[in-house]
Amino acid sequence: MLWRYRRHVHTITAENGTEFCAHESIALKLKAEVYFANPYASWECGLNENFNGLLRQYIPKGTDLRTVTDEEIAKVQRSLNLRSRKCLGYRQPAVVFDELRSAA
Structure with missing residues (x-):
């Protein structure tokens, strides 16, 4: 990954x-x-x-991860990466990550 x-x-x-x-x-x-x-x-x-x-808002604690599909994981990943975060000045992690990659 x-x-x-x-x-x-x-x-x-x-x-x-x-x-x-x-x-x-x-x-x-x-x-x-x-x-x-x-x-x-x-x-x-x-x-x-x-x-x-x-x-855990998407996949509760105790869930057997063998029952979670790759598609479900990808959907959660997209949702979390597009969710604004206070620690990033209410910006989205995906946007900040792309900016940092471009600057390097």
Whole structure:
């Protein structure tokens, strides 16, 4: 997912879940550093926690993700990337991301 943006990915902050078991391979391919939050220290991943809250508006906690289709994920992804955010001065993440990519 990050490969086409690899010029812009310098660091990745991850939690300690099994979904990051291939972190060394990903870091090597992207030439990025991977940092891990301390266990049970959710405040160290504030952006992740905020995103999880937004995501749960579409996919409730406890949902078996094997039942969620790629199309549903893409729809949620589009919705969240086009949703204005206070931390971005009420701009859309997709717009800010495109501006940053253009400036690099």
